[in-house]
Amino acid sequence: MSDLQADRPRTGTRLRYHAAGIEAPRPLEGVKKIGRYEIIRVLGKGAMGVVYKGRDPDLERDVAIKTIVAPDKIGRRGRSAYFERFQREAKAAAKMQHPAIVTIFDVGLDGEQPFMVLEYLPGESLADRLDRVRLPIQKAVNIARDLASALAFAHGKGIVHRDVKPANVLHAGDERWKLADFGIARMPNSDLTQAGIFMGTPGYAPPEAIREGLYTPQADVFAWGAVLYELLSGRIPYEGPDTPTTNGYVIRGTARSPRVYDPSIPQPLADVAMRALAGDPAERFKTAAEAEQALMAAWDRCLQEGLIHPSALARKEVPHAQVRGPFHGPDGASGEARAAAAPPSNATDSIEVRIESEDDVGDDDPTRIVIRERSAPPRPADDRTIEASDSIIIEDEEIRKNQELLERARATAERAAGELVAGGPAALQPRPAPNVWVWVVFVLSAVVVGGIAAFYLWRL
Structure with missing residues (x-):
């Protein structure tokens, strides 16, 4: 544990203070029901009442x-008015x-006992979570943003x-x-907020609430x-x-910047x-809307x-005993905590895509992408790793047909090339076209001879 935290008994300082003028309430004894609701057990109590499951x-x-x-000092008539306004608000x-x-599901009055029914x-x-661990900075900002939005x-x-x-905050x-x-929420113009009674929790109520009992949205x-x-x-x-x-x-405003306790907190957030x-x-x-935007x-x-250091963005919740130095910096947790929060040791910037064999991949088991280190152990023999020099053959019928056509064209080209090589330079000369007139004379002569022969045969 760091020196900054060793002097702070965390659960001892988060006291359940009681507002001035209000005696700590006691759980109802022997009561089985409040309104129509059955009582199971006591969950806790605060300055304004008791909470039951x-x-x-x-x-x-x-x-x-x-x-x-209700505050005892306001008297019986004041208590009646208090409860009436409470129910309305x-x-x-x-x-x-x-x-x-x-x-809030329901609001009611059981005799003279007002009650609320909540989720x-x-x-x-x-408070319980913060007593156990430090929260990573992104989670802290997200929670604060949601609370500001709610307010x-x-x-x-x-x-x-x-x-x-x-x-x-639950x-x-x-x-x-x-x-x-x-349960003690009030409308700003309510008579209950003008009674000058401090109703909040010390350390979270502003000076105007302490001095005057004045609660406005700025108090929240x-x-x-x-x-x-x-x-x-x-x-x-x-x-x-x-x-x-x-x-x-x-009232004196003695709070110091949170960076005094943890210098790794970015200045804009502080x-x-x-x-x-x-x-x-x-x-x-x-x-609160302005605070959320800021x-x-x-x-x-x-x-x-x-x-913000990148390691802080990936950090998990860390028990206070394992916090070492500035929590939101690169070395904010002990070795054990860092090991628990760190990514797997085989994760590096080099990425290989590993396709599992068909025997390993079922209908509901998608192809996995595994991030590996270059010096990783040898992979099983049935793994097929895609490297830059690998050739990928896609078995498809259309592509096979195209490959057959290409093979035929390649064979024809090779055959033609072989003929050119065998024939030498003469094979490159154009072949002479046949004499057309020779064929015409030959045909006419055959017709004339045939005609004369037919005439003499007819005379005989």
């Missing part, structure tokens, strides 16, 4: 059920359909997430990740910048032992992360100007 008996599918708590959030947003994703969170879509619907962080299979937990942009920062560098830009300390770091983390909203991206422009520039 449940079952929808009507549609026969697994779901995630999140219960919502959560229903608006449920209308969002985006490939990078966890779908169930059994995979890990992005831009939500902002276009008038929805602010207010708690964007790796723990709220793995949806393959290379897909989805932004979850719109700030949190997105913190996620991008960690995707690139493996570190959280603002982290402290407790909420007041971390919030103090954010600039995007730092602008998104600007403490002054005037210096920050105005919208990220992709920076990525294009990195590729066009060769700011």
Whole structure:
């Protein structure tokens, strides 16, 4: 483990902070159902509620059920209004359909307990993944792009997430990740956002949210910048032992460039992360859509100007213990990790096309193209390798006919050439044409003689 990472106990610093004024919720004991949904087990809990794995008996599918708590200090009447507004605004959030947003199926009230029913994703969170490994740079950019697209879509619907962080990004299979937990999402003009209550997660909430409880789309942009920062560098830009300390770091703007921790991060990508983390909203991206465009422009520039080492583009996820030096450079992983992520040892720039024998190729086994090294071991005897000097004969009936005609023409030409050689120079002289008049006189004479003979025979 490098010195830069040895001083950071990763899971210890990713605390599940609780928002001010809200007591940590407890799972419901002895409850078998919430609304019509059956409770299977507790998945986790956060500042705003408890998440259960449940079952929808009507549609026969697994779901995630999140219960919502309200700040105690707003009083009973305030709590009632809080729940009413929550239901109205959560229903608006449920209308969002985006490939990078966890779908909200239902919103309800079970007695005095509001709840949300969401798409169930059994995979890990992005926080879990980042605690285990460093992500290759292309994957990091792809995840950040998808999250920015999801936020831009939500902002276009008038929805602010207010708690964007790796723990709220869930793995949806393959290379897909989805932004979850719109449980405290609010419309910018909602009374709930004007209560002056800090509801986000320290280190991901901007200064205006800490000081004034003010959440606008730019607050989500700030949190997105913190996620991008960690995707690139493996570190959280603002982290402290407790909420007041971390919030103090954010207000003072003490975050350093991610290149301080990993110099192999291209400068254009580091600039995007730092602008998104600007403490002054005037210096920050105005919208998530603008942040997404800036990220992709920076990525294009990195590729066009060769700011990323080719080996970094082919790198796999690497456990933190195996990271050696700048991760996105040529030597960013230990020998063991590089061997696991490297292409096969027989892959070189020289390519030979190897056609397997017909006995080896079945109906569902296409002809294979194998990349080989020039010094590769001898190939089996039944392999047929196409070299530059080989002649390829295509067995086709039409071509065989043409070949027969060519053979005949060749034989005729050879015969004519032989005659010319045998006859010498005289064979090249034109043959004299026969005398036509001689033949005419001969025929007329024969007719006259024949006529005279016939006359005398008739007189006799």
